[in-house]
Amino acid sequence: MTETRALPALWPAPLADGTVHATVTVPGSKSVTNRALVLAALAAEPGWVRRPLRSRDSQLMSDALRALGVGIEETVSSSSASSTNGAVGGEAWRIIPAALHGPTTVDVGNAGTVMRFLPPVATLADGDIRFDGDPRSYERPLGQVISALRTLGARIDDDGRGALPMTVQGGGALEGGTVEIDASNSSQFVSALLLSAPRFNQGVEVRHVGATLPSMPHIRMTVEMLRAAGAQVDTPEAGGEKNVWRVSPGALLGRDMVVEPDLSNAQPFLAAALITGGTVTVPDWPRRTTQPGDALRRIFTEMGGSCELTDAGLVFTGTGKIHGIDVDLSEVGELTPGIAAVAALADSESVLRGVAHLRLHETDRLAALTEEINALGGDVTETADGLRIRPRRMHGGVFHTYDDHRMATAGAVIGLAVEGVQIENVATTAKTLPDFPQMWTDMLAGDAGGSGTPGAGAGA
Structure with missing residues (x-):
């Protein structure tokens, strides 16, 4: 950083x-960078994230993935590099997936994407993953993600708070399946479950049951990036039920992504x-x-x-x-x-x-x-x-x-x-x-x- x-x-x-x-x-973009890092970390082969954000939030995400065992090699090139989005130079991170493991502690800072996107990833690790962060992170909504993961088969110790700090007892896999969630407070609750879903044994069907759903563009961003990584995603926009997203289990591909x-x-x-x-x-x-x-x-x-x-x-x-x-x-x-x-x-x-x-x-x-x-x-x-x-x-x-x-x-x-x-x-x-x-x-x-x-x- x-x-x-x-x-x-x-x-x-x-x-x-x-x-x-x-x-x-x-x-x-922070939103694109941190989603790209998660998808690349869960892929079946190495990938690239080019022109990534380098800031506190993205550093917290990359540090957390490294702690879980993911390899991230940072390079800077003034020459052009071939990518699916055209030829670009500048900074590039090579992401090398690996078997996720604990025990370790993840510092989420006050980054919503880190505190919400990584607990589902941690369920796929072998070992305990503790999540902690800034004092404000203890006050931010996380209970819906915790309860949804438990419904899908995860074991999480949060002392009944529904908030940080907490420990995800990673078992190396997660069964997945159908889950209802109230994402009225944050669209990140939905994105968090969708991003890791291809690695769940049954994939996932997420049903939003709240009265409102803010920031739909961020969910659409998640869906598009999942599809670009080879995932099969059925969405309301594709003619399905309103506020229901289905992600099928399957391998994610290592991609070469340029961040907007x-x-x-x-x-x-x-x-x-x-x-x-x-x-x-x-x-x-x-x-x-x-x-x-x-x-x-x-x-x-x-x-x-x-x-x-x-x-x-x-x-x-x-x-x-x-x-x-x-x-x-x-x-x-x-x-x-x-x-x-x-x-x-x-x-x-x-x-x-x-x-x-x-x-x-x-x-x-x-x-x-x-x-x-x-x-x-x-x-x-x-x-x-x-x-x-x-x-x-x-x-x-x-x-x-x-x-x-x-x-x-x-x-x-x-x-x-x-x-x-x-x-x-x-x-x-x-x-x-x-x-x-x-x-x-x-x-x-x-x-x-x-x-x-x-x-x-x-x-x-």
């Missing part, structure tokens, strides 16, 4: 002194163009993707910008005028902090809906956004499932992050237009976007293309 620069406890968010014009190379840029992490940079009336270009923006961040093209256009996909990437242009928006973010909840920050600077009221589940993310994001924007003079109120934001003239002050990377970038967005905003613990952005402070400074100087190259930095 790249060394994190020492940063002040309070980071002065730069005020934009003009329009922003920059090309920003956004590092790879993290589109959700492009959000603050696109917001800078919207707020200042400038232009930001994000290279390698995919024309087709399952990433939730692709919704930014539509949402930020409704809020006053315009965009075009070109050979250079996504070119986003703002007018300097920001309009309020009434939007359902249930499928793209991770975008809420950045949208709330922009909405606080708009010319009319905004209502952000469908994101009650954000109260259970890295922090209670709805309460945190309300508290911090209002502390700067804003007018935000919580609703049952989101936020109502009435723009007001704001002033400087400390913007607390609650160890949440998206809170930090949201504060930086507000700081573009509000003088004197100081971000507490901006270093928390290393979770998915290392070098964010330098990338932000470079963008304002008109050159962010060289900071955060695809192998050096960063959605569910």
Whole structure:
């Protein structure tokens, strides 16, 4: 993992002194990287993950897989390398599957993908696998994954908490079968079971029985990546029953995968163009993707910008005028902090809906956004499932992050237009976007293309 620069406890968010014009190379997707690592680790043959995210969350995932016995060889090449997605250079990780084993301890940090995707993997190991993490990880929902795995044949010791810390008593295999799960709090509950399912003796049939299902794009991402690795997956989109996914048992293939840029992490940079009336270009923006961040093209256009996909990437242009928006973010909840920050600077009221589940993310994001924007003079109120934001003239002050990377970038967005905003613990952005402070400074100087190259930095 790249060394994190020492940063002040309070980071002065730069005020934009003009329009922003920059090309920003956004590092790879956390969601794609961590799914690719799990699938490659469970494959029957070695594979490659190219242009991976290198951040705290992906390092926690790779360290955990290594602890279970998986080989991960990291290389950097300036020359092109053949892949199924075309010729690419840069960083590449060769994943060498092996017999999974314990005893060992997995540190999940506060990474939802690690704490939820790896317990099913651990059931396939021979030996006890203990899961522990940051204090906040003890509070995040995990009980549905634990109970589902028990239904499928796993033995898990959690002292009845339904949360971390816990120990998975790996038996070298898992029977699998049919299981009901309430994934209303996180789509990761479904993805966690699907990713390991090809290795279960009976595969798995997952039936979601909750009232809501947030962030469906992340489940679609899981399904597409499973199919790319050779798995047979039947889904609701394929004409089956609603909210039922079936994965057949079978060998996963070692693949050569190129990780897309993290589109959700492009959000603050696109917001800078919207707020200042400038232009930001994000290279390698995919024309087709399952990433939730692709919704930014539509949402930020409704809020006053315009965009075009070109050979250079996504070119986003703002007018300097920001309009309020009434939007359902249930499928793209991770975008809420950045949208709330922009909405606080708009010319009319905004209502952000469908994101009650954000109260259970890295922090209670709805309460945190309300508290911090209002502390700067804003007018935000919580609703049952989101936020109502009435723009007001704001002033400087400390913007607390609650160890949440998206809170930090949201504060930086507000700081573009509000003088004197100081971000507490901006270093928390290393979770998915290392070098964010330098990338932000470079963008304002008109050159962010060289900071955060695809192998050096960063959605569910």
